[in-house]
Amino acid sequence: MKLLLKNCKLINGEDVDLLVENEMVQKVDKEFHLNEEDDIKVYDVSGSYVSKGWVDSHTHSSPLFLPYGDEADKCGYPTGVTTVIDAGSTGANAIDEFYNISKNSKTRVKAFLNISKIGLSKMDELSDIENVDFDLIEEKLKLYPEFIVGLKVRMSKSIVKDNGIDPLKLTLEYNKNKNLKVMVHIGNGPPKIEDILELLDKNCILSHYLNGKENSIIRESRILKEFESSLKKGVILDVGHGNASFSFNTGRIVKKNEIPLNLISTDIYKANRENGPVYSLAHVMTKFLYLGYSLKEIIDAVTVNPMKIFNLKENSDLTIFDIEDKEISLVDSHGEKVKYNKIITPKSVVLKGEFIQI
Known part of the structure; x- marks a missing residue:
């Protein structure tokens, strides 16, 4: 038709x-x-x-590990989003089940694979380094090359515990000859944001970069030199608003420094979709209108940019x-x-x- x-x-x-x-x-x-x-x-x-169909590059649209999850057809097309990318809700242990669930969604679904095989079944999934099994990751990447868009590693103190920066180092070493996209969650340290930034390369996506936490890209209202260096290396920036990762103040400083938008995303799941502060991708996009970005910059950050970054096939959405x-x-x-x-x-x-x- x-x-x-x-x-x-x-x-x-x-x-x-x-x-x-x-x-x-x-x-x-x-x-x-x-x-x-x-x-x-x-x-x-x-x-x-x-516009082209909107892509939300950072969601938790897997229903497997509630409460930190959702359904693609609730945070997807009813909110104007035609493609959701799940940001590592599932690791290798559950990616088969998530893939099969996604096939029944009207919304298009892609996924980052959590480097911890247990995914978000526990919120400290990288506290035990034995949960990182690159042989199993390799197997799942081969099984689902069209579904999996990259790897997710969450680098906050509460997640890695005593393992510090090691999960990120191991992931980047594994990725040396693969050129997969690696989404790196930043939050409270240690590890220090400076140490994380120094490791990143052009295949890395820095998620939650507009957070207002102490361990952020801002010090005394100035942008860290390590952050500026990471941009020169081609590191990609992902908003990932979420419950704790978007600050108007950080956004104003970043805008003043003319740092371009790469990916506007929500970090949405059921609770912050229903109760805020996220609600929807459109709501998050509105915040960037408030910050003074042009409509073209905003729409590019949810259409042409993610399509290119994740090598998504052109479609009629x-x-x-x-x-x-x-x-x-x-x-x-x-x-x-x-x-x-x-x-x-x-x-x-x-x-x-x-x-x-x-």
């Missing part, structure tokens, strides 16, 4: 009609002729913005959304509240060739 979306507004302001057919999207003339024999549905989106003039209160992970007068609101998606009203 073909879909014709009329009166779409692109991010550059262009007013177009879009034809969706066979996982392809093309602009068509406003006088595009419909043949009676064509199996085609027409939707007038009335001047709403239309689209997200249709408005920017509404509305007085709202926004709160970061540290309790700072701000007032803002706009909100990004998803209206519908095109997902796997289907138009879905939200």
Whole structure:
């Protein structure tokens, strides 16, 4: 079936009609002729913005380890997100089950593989280094090359305990000749953020980089030189908002220093989706409007950037959304509240060739 979306507004302001057919999207003339024999549905989106389908690059969309999990079809397409990437909820022990669950989701699902084989079945999954089994990781990477987008290593004191920086060192040594993406969670130290940053390379994704914790990229309102050095090496930046990892103050300092957006993501799971401060990817994107980023920068950080970084196949997924003039209160992970007068609101998606009203 073909879909014709009329009166779409692109991010550059262009007013177009879009034809969706066979996982392809093309602009068509406003006088595009419909043949009676064509199996085609027409939707007038009335001047709403239309972008590629949104990708949330950091979710906990596996339902296996509640409460720190969710369902892809609750944090996915009903919120304007057509692809969710689970950020290491599961390790090698449970990735088979998660893969089979994901096949029944309407939302597209990809996953980072937690380097600890037990994943988030325990919140200190790297306190026992015996949980890191690279032979088992290798086996699962070969089984699910299209599903697994990289490896996840969580580097907070409460997770690694006495193992310090060793889990990261082991992971990067394993990855030397593989060029997998390695998502590195940062939080409270030790290990110190400076020691983590010095190890990272162009295949690494620094997650939670806008947190406001003591062990952050900011010291006395200045950006660490080690952070600046990591950017020169090509390290990728992932927001990963979550319950404890996004600070308006850190965001303001980073914006002032003209550090570009790479990946805007939520670190969403059931509780922070229902009760905040995350709620949805659109809500997190609105916070970046507040910080002064352009709409193009924001949309690129949830579309073309993750598609490129994770080598996701081109598809016909689209997200249709408005920017509404509305007085709202926004709160970061540290309790700072701000007032803002706009909100990004998803209206519908095109997902796997289907138009879905939200």
